[in-house]
Amino acid sequence: MASEVENAERTRALFRAVCLIRRVEERLERLFADGEIPGFIHLSIGQEGVAAGVASALREGDTVASNHRGHGHALAQGVALKPFFAEVMGRDEGACRGRGGSMHVADISRGMLGANGIVGAGAPLALGSALAHQVKNSANIAVAYFGDGAVAEGVIHECLNLAALWRLPVLFVCENNGWSEFSRADAVLAVDLEKFAAAYGIAFTCVLGEDAETVASAAETCLADIRSGAGPALLECRTERHRGHFAGDSQSYRGAEDVERAEVVDPFAVMRTRLERLDPGEAARIDAEVAAEIEAAVAYARAASPSELEAAYNDVYARSALS
Amino acid sequence: MSSEIKFGRAINQALRECMAADDAVIVIGEDIAGAGGSFGVTRGLLNEFGEHRVRDTPISEAAIVGAAVGAAMCGLRPVVEIMFMDFVTLAMDALVNQAAKMRFMFGGRASAPLVLRTPHGGGLSAGPQHSQCLEAWFAHVPGLKTVCPSTPADAYHLMKAAVADPDPVIFIENKSLYGASGPAPQAENAVAIGEAKTLRAGTDLTILAYGAVCRDALKAAEMLASEGVSAEVIDLRSLQPWDKDAVLASVARTHRLVVVHEAVRDFGPAAEICAHVAEFGFFDLDAPPERVAAPFMPPPFAPDLERVFRPNAEAIIEAARRSVS
Numbered sequence: 317m318a319s320e321v322e323n324a325e326r327t328r329a330l331f332r333a334v335c336l337i338r339r340v341e342e343r344l345e346r347l348f349a350d351g352e353i354p355g356f357i358h359l360s361i362g363q364e365g366v367a368a369g370v371a372s373a374l375r376e377g378d379t380v381a382s383n384h385r386g387h388g389h390a391l392a393q394g395v396a397l398k399p400f401f402a403e404v405m406g407r408d409e410g411a412c413r414g415r416g417g418s419m420h421v422a423d424i425s426r427g428m429l430g431a432n433g434i435v436g437a438g439a440p441l442a443l444g445s446a447l448a449h450q451v452k453n454s455a456n457i458a459v460a461y462f463g464d465g466a467v468a469e470g471v472i473h474e475c476l477n478l479a480a481l482w483r484l485p486v487l488f489v490c491e492n493n494g495w496s497e498f499s500r501a502d503a504v505l506a507v508d509l510e511k512f513a514a515a516y517g518i519a520f521t522c523v524l525g526e527d528a529e530t531v532a533s534a535a536e537t538c539l540a541d542i543r544s545g546a547g548p549a550l551l552e553c554r555t556e557r558h559r560g561h562f563a564g565d566s567q568s569y570r571g572a573e574d575v576e577r578a579e580v581v582d583p584f585a586v587m588r589t590r591l592e593r594l595d596p597g598e599a600a601r602i603d604a605e606v607a608a609e610i611e612a613a614v615a616y617a618r619a620a621s622p623s624e625l626e627a628a629y630n631d632v633y634a635r636s637a638l639s
Numbered sequence: 640m641s642s643e644i645k646f647g648r649a650i651n652q653a654l655r656e657c658m659a660a661d662d663a664v665i666v667i668g669e670d671i672a673g674a675g676g677s678f679g680v681t682r683g684l685l686n687e688f689g690e691h692r693v694r695d696t697p698i699s700e701a702a703i704v705g706a707a708v709g710a711a712m713c714g715l716r717p718v719v720e721i722m723f724m725d726f727v728t729l730a731m732d733a734l735v736n737q738a739a740k741m742r743f744m745f746g747g748r749a750s751a752p753l754v755l756r757t758p759h760g761g762g763l764s765a766g767p768q769h770s771q772c773l774e775a776w777f778a779h780v781p782g783l784k785t786v787c788p789s790t791p792a793d794a795y796h797l798m799k800a801a802v803a804d805p806d807p808v809i810f811i812e813n814k815s816l817y818g819a820s821g822p823a824p825q826a827e828n829a830v831a832i833g834e835a836k837t838l839r840a841g842t843d844l845t846i847l848a849y850g851a852v853c854r855d856a857l858k859a860a861e862m863l864a865s866e867g868v869s870a871e872v873i874d875l876r877s878l879q880p881w882d883k884d885a886v887l888a889s890v891a892r893t894h895r896l897v898v899v900h901e902a903v904r905d906f907g908p909a910a911e912i913c914a915h916v917a918e919f920g921f922f923d924l925d926a927p928p929e930r931v932a933a934p935f936m937p938p939p940f941a942p943d944l945e946r947v948f949r950p951n952a953e954a955i956i957e958a959a960r961r962s963v964s
Contacts, residue, residue, distance in 0.1 A: 379713060413746030422745045429712055430745060434736050440705020441737065447706055448713035451665060451691060458709075471732070474702030481697065631747040632781045634805035 324594050326372070330528040331587040332602050333368035337388040338584045339606050340397070343614065344387065344404065344418075348563045352618075354406055357418040358385040362558035365583030366491050367392040369531025370459060370551075373539050379427040379445040380459040381438035385491075386431030389461050390421040393428040397613035407620035414623030415631070436469030438462060439488070443475045446486035446548075457485040457542050465496030467512065468504050476516040476550070483547035487538050488518075490550065491525065493557040498569045513550040525553030526581050529590070556581040647680045647817040649791035649824060650756070653798035654681065654718060658688050661716060664802060665692045667703055668720030668756075677722050678758060678817050704730035704755065708738045708807075711751040716802055723769045724759040724811065727776075738807040739782030753808075754801045759787075760813040760851055760901050761938045761945050770938035770945075772850075772902035777809045778879040778911070784832055785879040787811040789853035791821040793876055796830035804832060813851035813901070835882035837889070841871035844895035844962050847886060847912065849875040852899045852950055859955035868963055878908055886912065887920045894925040895962045899955055904932035929958040 318326070341359045348357055360367070363385070371392030374380070382389040390400065395411060403410030404418045411421055422430035429445060432438040442460035449456040466472055467490065479486050496504045513520035519541065523534045531553055538549040556578035560567045567575065588599045644652070658664045666684055668676070672695040675682030685693040696703045700721060707717040721727050727734070738751040761770035777785045784806055788794040794812070801808035830836075838853060839860050848856040853874045860870040871889055875881055890896050896916055898909035913928040931950045939945050 381709065411746065412744060412748070415746055416744045420744050422749060424712065424745070424749050429709065430741075430749070432737075434732055437705065437732055437737060440702050440733060441709035441712065443702060444706035444709020444711070444715075444717075445713045446709075447665075448710045448715045451710075451715060471701040471705060474697070474699035475705075477697060478699055478702050478706070482694075627747075628743065631743045633784070634742065634750065 326532070327529065327587070327591050327594055328598065328602070330368050330372060330532060331591045331599060332606070333372065333392050334364040334528050334583050334587045335603055336606050337364040337367060337391050339603070339610055340391060341387055343610050345563055347405070347614070353404055353418070355417050357404070357563045358561065359559045359563055360385045360388045362578060362581065362583070363491055363493055363525060363555045364388055365528040365531050365586070366489065366525040366553040366555055368583070369528040370489055370535045372532045373535035374427070374459070375456065377427065377454065377456040378458065379429055379442070379456065380461060381429040381442040381445065382431045382461045383435065383438050383463060383466065384419050384431060384433055385463065386421060386461070387418070390423070390428050390431065393423070394426045395421060395423045395428055397609055398616045401613040401617035402620045405617045406623055407617055408623045408627070409616070409620040410623070413627065415628055436462060436466040436471050439466070439472050439475040442486055443479055443484060446479065446484040447482070449485050450482070455543055457487060457539060459487045459489055461489050461491065463496070464490060464492040464494065464501040464505065464509070467509060468496065473512070476512065476518060479548035480516045480518050483545070485542050486548045487535070487542060488548065488550040490552045491555055492552055493555050495557050495561065497561045509550065509552045519546065519549040520552070521549065522552040522554065525555030526583050527586050528583055642823045643820045644791045644823040645817070646791045646794055646812070646819050646821070647678055649795040650680050650798050650812065651682060653795045654684060655687065657799060657802040658684065658692065663714060664716045664718065665694070665710070666718045666720070667694045667696055667707065669696055669698055669722050671695060671720050676720060678814065680756070680812070681720065700726055700729035701733060705733035705737065707753045707755070708733050708741070708751045711738070711753040711807070712741060712749055716752055718754045718756060718802060721755060721757040724757045724773050725768045725771050727757060727773065734777070734783065734807070735780050739780045742806065743782060750805055751807050752805050754810050755807070756810045756812065758812045758814045760815055761949055762815045764940055764942050764945060766940040767937035772900065774809070774811055774878055775902055775906060775908050778908060782806065783879065784808045784877070785811065786832055786877045787813070787850040788876055789816065789850055789874050791819070792824040792828065793830055793836070795824035796828065797832065797876065800830060800832050808832065811850065815851045830876065833877045833880040833882060835876055835885040836874045837871065838874050839870070839872040841869040841893065843869045843893055844897060844959055845871045845873060845886070845889040845893045846897045846899060846955060846959065847873050847875060848899040849878065850901065852901055855950065855952045856899055856955055858952040859959065862952065862956055863959055868959060870959060881912070883915060886916065890916055890920045891923045894923055896924070896928040897931060897955060897958045897962055898928065899931040899950055901933055901949055903935050904930055905935045907932050926962045929962050931955050931958045
């Protein structure tokens with residue numbers, strides 16, 4: 317059994333992870349509204365417990381492939397704030413030198429194989445990463461983050477089948493926020509996720525994503541089984557999307573009462589309350605610390621250099637083969 | 640003096656040597672392990688390297704090519720087979736949106752060094768969904784390299800170059816070449832991706848081809864010689880990047896150009912090549928560039944139709960005659 321000190325440390329770390337994602341995305345939302353972020357962004361506000369919980373169970377060398385709503389996955393994976401903001405703001409100092417933006421934040425050195433602009437496309441990347449772990453006989457595992465909407469993509473089913481067939485060390489994490497872009501998940505999926513997992517003979521766990529500690533415990537159990545050679549697992553995290561599909565989405569397809577209901581399910585509030593009980597004042601202290609880090613990163617990104625065309629051109633291939 | 644080897648066997652030899660030299664090289668695809676591949680190219684690899692590195696997959700093109708991308712990002716060198724080029728439609732996201740963009744999109748800090756092997760071309764009455772030449776699709780995507788050898792030795796060397804390449808390479812094998820023999824590869828004659836090769840020197844016109852139609856181009860050059868026309872035949876070997884310098888230099892000598900491919904004519908590789916020569920070699924040209932390609936229609940099944948659908952030596956000779964007239 318973990319000691320009280322260890323438990324407190326875990327609660328503190330999970331609150332910090334949830335808090336970081338929440339505050340970063342709130343800041344992104346304001347920057348976007350102010351026109352400082354080009355393109356469009358997809359916020360995971362309300363879903364932070366999943367990224368924070370799963371990432372807390374990962375080890376050095378584990379890999380994750382994410383989706384379009386991937387800020388939280390990148391941050392939980394430890395992508396540094398300065399290159400993160402610089403990327404989303406299209407600067408040369410960005411994690412991807414301003415070539416990818418919000419939907420393509422990656423940091424291979426942190427095992428972050430990238431957010432992804434194509435729904436479902438991260439799963440085969442995680443599958444391949446798991447294959448690499450297996451071929452190299454490493455003890456690492458790969459995580460595929462995807463939403464409930466992606467479950468309608470054929471490639472997800474190909475991946476579930478292949479992962480089971482090859483007993484690959486991969487954890488499929490479905491963040492079920494109930495929305496497939498602008499459509500209700502139950503309007504696009506014929507059956508619950510559990511039945512898909514059962515069809516492929518894959519171990520299935522479903523938790524409420526609202527509580528990062530619950531997610532962390534479930535992920536730890538899944539990962540221990542996978543690392544012991546039990547083959548892939550599917551972890552469904554029921555969660556709520558507080559915002560629209562993208563920042564600025566008027567959500568005309570969604571009633572105000574549904575947004576209000578969703579906002580009550582709040583991973584940030586859950587962890588703050590728990591930490592407050594353990595260590596009064598600590599949540600506010602961490603929150604202030606996170607806010608200062610974010611402001612420093614935003615200032616850094618604002619002052620950063622524009623992304624360079626020639627450097628971009630030189631990265632189409634390893635050595636520019638074009639003349 | 641040098642021994643002969645078949646086209647498919649030469650690729651097999653290259654794969655075997657790559658796998659022996661580097662544990663990171665794995666081979667995956669449908670029926671490539673136990674059965675050795677639909678065209679036998681991967682025969683024997685399973686026995687030699689084991690089921691960990693030589694894997695039969697389900698019929699799941701999207702997942703296996705996507706997995707090859709993920710594996711390549713994490714240190715492996717996957718060689719994935721797509722049984723017929725027509726089936727790449729099912730794997731296009733992995734190739735176009737993922738593999739091709741990794742290096743660029745992730746700021747030069749990631750890469751997907753995989754090889755996708757796939758057979759194209761007709762002649763087997765395999766019909767509209769098993770005969771297409773779709774290389775122009777890949778040559779049009781920044782971040783992918785595309786090669787299409789015409790001889791066993793080039794196939795061997797280009798496969799070695801493709802596996803060693805830091806970027807994703809589409810390696811195209813014309814089905815009609817699998818049974819063809821040619822001189823065995825010599826280690827000292829390595830081929831770099833992007834290098835054309837002059838198959839026959841000539842002074843009156845340049846015939847540019849790649850893949851199986853190189854043989855038709857050589858046959859045409861032979862017959863043209865009997866008419867007193869000296870044709871230079873160049874095998875492009877790589878489509879992306881392609882050897883612009885070699886082509887422009889040849890046209891500067893011969894002043895006439897005929898481009899041949901089995902892919903359909905409209906928006907085919909010849910369109911890009913002719914446009915480039917028109918832009919950068921216009922004043923070297925004494926006649927409009929000619930294209931010899933399949934007509935703009937799906938490959939037909941009926942043998943009589945397929946015979947006229949595919950470009951041949953006669954069509955090349957006619958184009959050459961128009962060019963020099």
